[in-house]
Amino acid sequence: MQVPPLYSALKKDGQRLSTLMKRGEVVEAKPARPVTVYSISLQKFQPPFFTLDVECGGGFYIRSLVSDIGKELSSCANVLELTRTKQGPFTLEEHALPEDKWTIDDIAQSLEHCSSLFPAELALKKSKPESNEQVLSCEYITLNEPKREDDVIKTC
Template identity: 95%
Template sequence: MAAAEAAVLSSSLETDTASVPETAGTAAATAATPPVSAAAAAVAAAARTRSEARGSKAALATKLLSLSGVFAVHKPKGPTSAELLNRLKEKLLAEAGMPSPEWTKRKKQTLKIGHGGTLDSAARGVLVVGIGRGTKMLTSMLSGSKRYIAIGELGKATDTLDSTGKVTEEKPYDKITQEDIEGILQKFTGNIMQVPPLYSALKKDGQRLSTLMKRGEAVEAKPARPVTVYSLSLQKFQPPFFTLDVECGGGFYIRSLVSDIGKELSSCANVLELTRTKQGPFTLEEHALPEDKWTIDDIAQSLEHCSSLLPAELALKKSKPEESNEQVLSCEYITLDETKGEDAIIKTC
């Protein structure tokens, strides 16, 4: 019986196998159907993903265009303030999926971004940034108080008044004591007169003095002008280096201060390191966003937090998002030089 059943099963299998050629077309069509369906599903899924991505980018772009106010970033040593602003802009554009700058030149300007108070490329610290209507507040940031930690080097003078320049003079400093330095700081506190450095953002005939100097052109020093030093103290002295904590008003140059201190000590000096620890209400530790926080969401949160730091007369009302038909972004850089009443507006994209 078992043998008979086995024979029947065998026969059945043989019959099925033999019948395959007769139904090959049908079987092939049936086998081909799943891949076609899978491909269609993959195409549909990809389309949904692209649609969702576009929707997400559109939402980010709308949020970016709605940002308005003042916040702070942490500028490292190396880039100029303008270069850092450009880096910030590129990160925001990339995150929002905005078109290339070349394309946006033809479109309506919808966003402004700028910084208030230039930091030298060799300096680091707080850089205040205005975005949207916040760019109108940058002048107040420029004229407000700032705080710096500066490390000076005795015995060497340079053409730029800092370590990036060419040494122009060397004098002994071995007789200088901590008491000597502390004893002269009062002369540089309060309302004083200061001659700006030749390598600066101040202008002659529409061009920066630093640009003219780099070209080798003869440049005359600007006349001394009134500046304010709110506080000045010696933090450390390890000859030839001395560390100062300075709080000053707008238009003040730390490089000139350090140079003048060296001269007052019958020697010379230049700035070795410079860090801006505070500008207006913004501090380096609490408010300055590091580069990994240069995102639309992080900046939005910072704007919300920083709005409470500003005086009532400067506080901005929450701005309405731009019209939804604005598809592109064009930028205006407003670079305010570290001088009273002098600002350069650079429109780029």
Template identity: 75%
Template sequence: MAGEAGGAALGRAADKLFSLSGLFAVRKPKGPTSAAVLNLLKERLLAEAGVQTNGNKRNQVLKIGHGGTLDSAATGVLDQVTKEDLENVLLKFTGDIMQVPPLYSALKKGGERLSTLMKRGEAVEAKPARPVRVYSLSLQQFQPPLFTLGKDVECGGGFYVRSLVNDIGKELSTCATVQELTRTKQGPFTLEEHALHEDKWTIDEIARSLEHCTALLPGGPSRKKLKTEHPGETAVICEDK
């Protein structure tokens, strides 16, 4: 009898998992890639639901995607620049600007990510500059050779912070790269209020998060409108320090 009760509970968990559909926020720690975080999330949820998978077939069982790739790590430096120099340069990168995406990115060439091609040592050409928008940009801290941009760096889609920092270095006749990056907001979802920590990657917690996050979407669309032919979730990835 105990075995039958346990099986019924797992069946209910699986039914609940596959009935979920919509948007929710996940906190991404520093280290793993965005794809690795999604894979771990899938494994946790499928294990909780008692769903058996066969290796790479797990993607066919539960569909989860993310709204924007975050790098696993980066390093940085800035040399022989005054605080006033830096503040003046930041003004040039506010508003509508042209930006060349970084070579090490999720953009694709011939169906493969540029980052994957670079890891294999293949020659990769930069993508053409494209228009992006920066709503606000400010200097929070300046401690040569390091500087920190304010938390109010607000930008539109397709914008790369790594390209911004690289361009700032060039504008100052030096070089600069990213040492640490934290995305504090993606659309209406904030890191502090909405992003689920790893200890809350459960079916029930995600169900509650879906209800809460769906209400934040423009126009307040219902969950019914968000359902697709393939039940699953779309995760918005946020990165922790």
């Protein structure tokens, strides 16, 4: 069980708790809820710093875990760096483009590799701007079909 932090995307009456807190409103903590942790491993320990590798389910708050570790040690702890390495079927190694590949052609090619994840009727097409410049903009990567309210994939 984990108590979600007050500064989170969770909502009360349709507004994020973090927004309410920033306005100075009093916000009650949400009740603890079940979370899934598949693995936690200590990757590096160089006091006072440590590096963890955590594989967890959705809704798990890494910053809360680190805070809890600090409390258990009768101390404090905070997150210096946090990297999401996997989200659903996407991994950093397989799906993140290095900065030198941030061109419209490379992005379109990357999206084509993910086409099996899109519904068949939402096949991607690529159109280029009129000039010869390499332009990075989602407006040039469009869906073949008009957007509907319930589309799984949203364009930028």
